[in-house]
Amino acid sequence: MNIHFDPVLRIFSISTDHSSYVFGINDKGILQHLYWGDPVAAADCAPLLGSRSHSSFDAALDREAEEYAYWGGLSYMEPSLKVRWHDGVRDLRLDYEGYAIEQQDGRETLTIMLKDEYYPLQARLIYTVFPGLDLIERSAVIDNCGSQDIVLENVQSAAWTMPVLPRHRLTHVTGKWSGEFQLRNTDLSEGKTVLESRRGFTDGHANPWFAIDGGNASEQSGQVWFGALAWSGNWKIVAEKTAFELVRVTGGINDFDSEWTLQPGHSFATPTFVGGYVSDGFGAMSRMLHRYQYEVVAPDRGLRKVLYNSWEATYFDVNVQDQMELAERASRLGVELFVIDDGWFGQRNHDHAGLGDWTVNSDKFPNGLGELIHKVRGLGMEFGIWVEPEAVNPDSDLYRSHPDWVYHFPTRSRTELRNQLVLNLSMPEVKSYILSFMSELLGQHDISFIKWDMNRTITEPGMHNHPLNRQKELWTRHVHSLYEIWAELREKFPHVAFETCAGGGSRIDFGMLRYADQAWPSDNTDAFDRLSIQEGFSYVYTPKLMTCWVTEEISGMNKRATSIAYRFHSAMTGTLGIGANLNHWSKDQLAEAAALVDQYKAIRPLVQEGRQxxxxxxxxxxxxxxxxxxxxxxxxxxxxxxxxxxxxxxxxxxxxxxxxxxxxxxxxxxxxxxxxxxxxxxxxxxxxxxxxxxxxxxxxxxxxx
The missing domain is CATH 2.60.40.1180 (Golgi alpha-mannosidase II)
Known part of the structure; x- marks a missing residue:
């Protein structure tokens, strides 16, 4: 057993191969965090348990180390749960009710039950332990056990309490389009440091993970505490340091402009927030999280294929003849998967029109996609295709027929980004439309790979035909519907691999990676720039999931010239792809590239499944x-x-x-x-x-x- 409860000391302990996580129920009935780090005996933590006070202005210091902080009474830190009752009361008082320990598939799960002292609400705190990985998955389920609606104003996945350290150094990533996953670290001072996205998806400006050390951890040594959130919408991680040297990191769905009305008899489950501890540096942290993806998170589909994507060769000027010529050259390089990008459908001759009209353009493909697919398959490659199902151009048949299918406010203009608007995925008819055209596309064609793009943040977050008092549910409903669509498509078409792509390196997180086989970390394919992007990516995510393209000798991003070998070596540190216009490459360049593809295939198992x-x-x-x-x-x-x-x-x-x-x-x-x-x-x-x-x-x- 890795999970234990001492009924005398009232202490819970979770043990992994190399760590202990301990919390207990103090004299006030508060669930209080006690210890997280190298293995210890739970009984040795008993002196740490108990309520503490400093003055009337700091009368509940034990709540600064609360295991799951509710907003009510003497709590002034970042809450994990904040509610509004039907009678206008906004105070929450949770009492400990009991626990349960279950074993399934070699994993142990602890569930802690808390209930409000007056109102019919139950909070279930869930801990799943992965002993060999030294990781704990945490989440919460909120149950409405009464007959009136309860408004969840803020419901977080977990709060992680750090030990007292000489310094509390926060490591994370920041970025922008073309410059995602840039590593940063900063010492925490009193107050809050907030990492977040408010744009509708995970976002390339930040990524939902954190690491904290005492200021001296390196790649190979030092204690590191860390966590990563499995959520693909608006998220928030708050690292809060008190005047008493306590640091707590709270994370989950962003509460900005967000509420959820919990109806009687219904439950709300938060996304998973996985956390871990290592004593031997950031490299050990990364390898642990990589194993977690290989063994728990990511679909197991073996080695990822060497792909060619035609986007930078043709852009929107797509036609069957040019694509077949590119396919012939790609096959001679040893490419295993040929992917056609944007421009194959509707009146999609540029990014101003056609998005949403998912029928094959008959001028570009007079015999349909089948002619190209037959050619690609005959060359010994699999076939893949690009889609962007969540967005629509106003200049499209879909929008002209259904202008109310997009997020909007009726009294405001509809902001266009990249000439696009975002479809309201929570509408049953929108969800049905996406599933219908995707099922038809995959059911009628021999397609093995989907590149699912999303090039639009959410603005004017209004939902047509949704109750006015529940409009703020939009941010959560979009993600739930997206997950449901991907889950259904994966079940119907198990042979199809999916890549997540969103404005470069957005929507990369442990939530999306439960469905996606690989991810696109940046639209920046400059081989030198990619080194820092790929390094930041690797802190949490595996090389196997990271699609890397070889593009032109002179980078379109920086006008920097690099050799074929340099560009290939940079891209070979993940899942290798090629995105250059092969029609412009000489015979010598093609021969050198083919040799490098062969080298990659020889070492591919090491890169994609080895320890980094x-x-x-x-x-x-x-x-x-x-x-x-x-x-x-x-x-x-x-x-x-x-x-x-x-x-x-x-x-x-x-x-x-x-x-x-x-x-x-x-x-x-x-x-x-x-x-x-x-x-x-x-x-x-x-x-x-x-x-x-x-x-x-x-x-x-x-x-x-």
């Missing part, structure tokens, strides 16, 4: 390096190293790079380097990097002798 190590010790010299370690399939060990030099300075040679994750007692051969090298020497003495000039790169394939 970020080797940042030479960043001060302009070197980015990443290593993947896994099995060679025959009981031995195998690794691949990618290293990238930004620019050489002053004629300096680079220091040796220390590898990680190898067996110190084994010998290894490195392709391109003579001799056998012990794991110990590779990790302690390192290897020389023959990188020179500007934007140089290398790949070393390392095999156990």
């Amino acid at each position: 190590y970020r080797l940042g010790m030479l960043k001060h010299k302009g070197v980015e390096a990443v290593q993947y370690v896994g099995s060679d399939g025959n009981g031995g060990e195998e690794s691949v190293l990618f290293a990238f030099l930004h620019s050489q300075k002053l004629g300096d040679r680079l220091p040796r790079l220390l590898l990680q994750g190898l067996n110190p007692d084994k010998g290894y051969r490195i392709d391109g380097i003579d001799g056998v090298h012990s794991g110990q020497s590779l990790m302690r003495i390192g290897i020389e990097l023959p990188l020179r000039g500007d934007f140089d790169s290398l790949m070393y394939h390392i095999r156990e002798q």
Whole structure:
């Protein structure tokens, strides 16, 4: 058993292989957090349990460490739950009612029951433990057990209380379109630090995860506490530090402009908020979360295919002949999946018209999609296609027929972004329309891959034909409906892989990744820019889920010129894709690219399923390096190293790079380097990097002798 309750001490303890999480019921009946960190005996935490006071102005310090904070009484910190009763009372008083422990599929789940002392509301706090992963999934379910509506003004997934540390350093990512997943860290001071999205989806300006350490953790060492939220809409994570050195991190659905009317007999379930603790640095945190995705979150569909996407080759100028010519060249490179992007449907000759009219454009494809699909399949590739089902152009047959299907306020103009409006997915007829055209598209064509895009944030959040007092449910209803659509499509078409894409690196989170096979981290395909984007992505999300394209020699983003090898090496650190106009590539370029695709296929299991190590010790010299370690399939060990030099300075040679994750007692051969090298020497003495000039790169394939 990994979950225990001591009825005498009234303490709950959750144990994983390398951590303890402990909380209890104090003398006031408050569920109080006690400890989270390296393994301890629950009984040793007993002295930590009890109510505390400082003055009449700080009369309930124990509530600063409350396990699930409700708004009512002497609570002034960020609440986990805030309600409004039918009679106008806005105060909540939750009493502990009991607990249950269940075992299923090798996992243990603890449910804590809390009830309001007067009104018919129950809160169930749910903890699911993954012992081998040192992770705990947390969520809450709120039940209306009465006969009157209850308005949930704020309902969060969990609150994580940090230990007292010399410093509380917060690590997270920020970004913008073309510059997502940029790592940041800051010391928390008294007050709140808020990470959030209010745009309708997860958003590329921030991503719903956090990590906190004492200011001295590195990639390979130090204590780190962390969490990641599984929600694809508006979200919020609040790190709040008190004057008494307590830090609590609360996260869940963003309460901005958001309410939920909980009807009698109904329940509201929050998204999952997974949390964990490691004692050996950010690299260990990432590998733990990667395993969580492989084993718990992401659909298991084996290795992701090398794809070609025709967007940057043709943009909207799509026609069957050009696509077939691109497919022929792509197949000669060893591409396994050919994807046609925007422009194949309706009057979609530009981004001003046609979105929402999901019928094949007969001028571009006079014989339908079948002609192109037959050609692609005949070349030995699978076929994929782009869609953007949640949005519509005002210049479309769909909008002209159903102008009330979009979010809008009747007295306000409808803001267009990218010449688009957003469909109200909570309307049954809209949901039915999307499921109908997607089912027809996938049912009538041999399609193996869907790139599902969303290039529009939500504005004018009004819902036609929805009760006026429940308009603020829009943000949550959109996500629930989206999940239901994806779940139904995945069940009906289990052979189809789905990629989530939203304005670049938005809508990437553990909620969406329960349905999506892979994700598009940024519209920026510049090979050098992608290194920092992909590094930030890797802190939480796996390389297997990260689609990376090789595009043109001169970057359209920065006009930077890089070699084919550099561009491929950058893209080979995730799931490899190609997005260049192959019709402009010479025979020599195509031959070099084909050889690099073969190299990727040889090391693909390591990149997509191995353990990832970020080797940042030479960043001060302009070197980015990443290593993947896994099995060679025959009981031995195998690794691949990618290293990238930004620019050489002053004629300096680079220091040796220390590898990680190898067996110190084994010998290894490195392709391109003579001799056998012990794991110990590779990790302690390192290897020389023959990188020179500007934007140089290398790949070393390392095999156990």
